[in-house]
Amino acid sequence: MFLRDVLSDGHLRSIALPYDGCLHVLPRALASMAHAVVPLQGYAVAMSLMSCLVVALISVGVFHLSRCVSESVPVRLMIAAIPVLLPIGPEEVLGNAANLHWYLLWLAPWLLLHKPKSPVVGGTMFVVAFVTASSEIITGMFLPLAIWTAIRRRNFAAPAGLFLGIILQVLTTLNNPRFTGPSPSDVADGWSVFLGFGLLPIGSIWHPDSRTLASNIVTFGAWSLLVPALLVLGLLAYTVVAGRRDLKIAAAGAFAASWICWIASVVLSGNIMFTYARFVQADWAGFGYMRYAAAPAMFLLLLLPLAAAAALERRRISRSASILVTGFFLAFLMVSYFPATTFRQEGPAWAPGVDSARLACQSDPALPSAAAVVAPAIWKFAQVQIPCQDLRGD
Secondary structure (H helix, E strand, O other), rough: HHHHHHHHHHHHHHHHEEEOOOHHHHHHHHHHHHHHHHHHHHHHHHHHHHHHHHHHHHHHHHHHHHOOOOOOOHHHHHHHHHHHHOHHHHHOOOOOHHHHHHHHHHHHHHHHHOOOOHHHHHHHHHHHHHHHHOHHHOOOHHHHHHHHHHHHHOOOHHHHHHHHHHHHHHHHHHHHOOOOOHHHHHOOOOOHHHHHHHHHHHHHOOOOHHHHHHHHHHHHHHHHHHHHHHHHHHHHHHHHOOOOOOHHHHHHHHHHHHHHHHHHHHHHOOOHHOHHHOOOOOHHHHHOHHHHHHHHHHHHHHHHHHHHHHHHHOOOOOHHHHHHHHHHHHHHHHHOOOOOOOOOOOOOOHHHHHHHHHHHHOOOOOOOOOEEEEOOOOOOOOOOEHHHHHHHOO
């Protein structure tokens, strides 16, 4: 869809176009860049590669920005690994420009907490925060943090970028509402939202295979989520009790951010698949993890590095033990990550579709455009009309 808009509206204008009531500045900019730099048949690979590169940059950036909560390198390595090795990432999030906004949600609070030490760094923080907010409207949940850092810490760069991005998002959604029918809040009841939080953000961390979780739910009911839920609450409680003030706030903020991300995602999606409280046994056969769990799961995973930081500062663990904890954490993530399971990997492939469209244009000199089919077939943009002048000159 982003490529379609680049082809019809041009590189710059397409970046500011709304989709589903929101701006998507970064993904659209990547689409424009991919179209400008690589041949059309390489567009899909270029988009996937750049999307992975963005996540890598976020990971490296957060490693440095997370000094605000801990100076420990092992702790910050754990934090940096979370977006790269997120267990649900391969499902349909990692390498997917349309889902980069989940990683930007993860980045937003780290940008706000860092106080730049030079005008160049401050300008960079402003730009990155603006791009983050103008690519994901839910970053508005961090406006209280932005206000706090601006007033109490005299830190204005990232908060200003966030404010500007959110203002543009609000104006966009007011002029191009996402929904024109009934309120999407009617789709899922409160118990379904609560149960869904255990099933997706928590469940996707503990059970990398959604079929295993569904089978346990059918056999044991919601009790199968008790152990991972208690572990999450235990890490939160330990950090709140043992950590210094900044760590206490970070842990409580991470848990709250996870909940708010989840609730906002469910409400804004309007997806009937979230009615988990109404599931009967047959419904669990079709249960699967979804991209909406990505950002909430990252904030929940943050609780372990924060607990490790609290234990390290309290001298409950040594520096060498913190390295072992880091190794355990990375091993846990990798066991859940590999072998990677994916979603929507069935065809049609992009490059052969472009080749077919090019052949159609070459066969008929009068043809204005030709279509390249994309997946999923039931989507409202199941094909991209490519102008023949682009195909003939490519």
